[in-house]
Structure formats: C-alpha cells, structure tokens
Amino acid sequence: MTTQTATIDRSDSSAMGLAIAVLAGVFLLMASGIAQATVLHDAAHDQRHAMAFPCH
Template sequence: MATKTANIAAVRSNAGAFILVTLVGLGLLTVSGMAQATVLHDAAHDQRHAMAFPCH
C-alpha cells in the first residue's frame, strides 16, 4: 500500500511540475511575442555583458 501511495504522490508531483513549466513557458512566449525587437535585443545584449561574454 505504501508503494502505491508513493507512486500516486510522484505522479501528482510530476503533473504539477509539468503544469508549472508549461505556464511559465507560455508566459515567456507571450511576453517575448509582445515585446518590441529593440527591447529583446537590448536585454540579450545586457545579459551577454553581465556574463562577461564579448559581443562586440
């Protein structure tokens, strides 16, 4: 019985993680789809500099 309960808990945990990741991914796609190209370019450019990656 304990194994069955553990399996159900694992499935619920995995389902919750899948739903969370899906919602975050859809949110990122929506935000990036609505953002202007210059905003996305500037964000990527600033991130490169923050990581000390030479970009120009």
C-alpha cells in the first residue's frame, strides 16, 4: 500500500487566509455600516453618519 502525502502549497494556504480575512472584514462592515435591523441601526447611528455609510 502506498501512502500519499498531500502537500499544501504555502501560497495556497496563505491565499485562503487572506480571502477569509477579507470576508470577515466585509461581514463586520455589513453589521456596523449597512444592516437595516433597527437595533443595529440605532446603536450604530452616530458612527454611521460620521463614517458616511449609505445606510438610509
């Protein structure tokens, strides 16, 4: 029986890490700047105006 070893290219894994970071960033910005839920909108109100998010 031969054992196959999967090698993960370093650049592949780092590209995945970068993509996850970008997605996580977009997710946070959706919550802090875009989401319409009243609770989020009211809590983030002053910050959204100050940072010029087009939220309403």
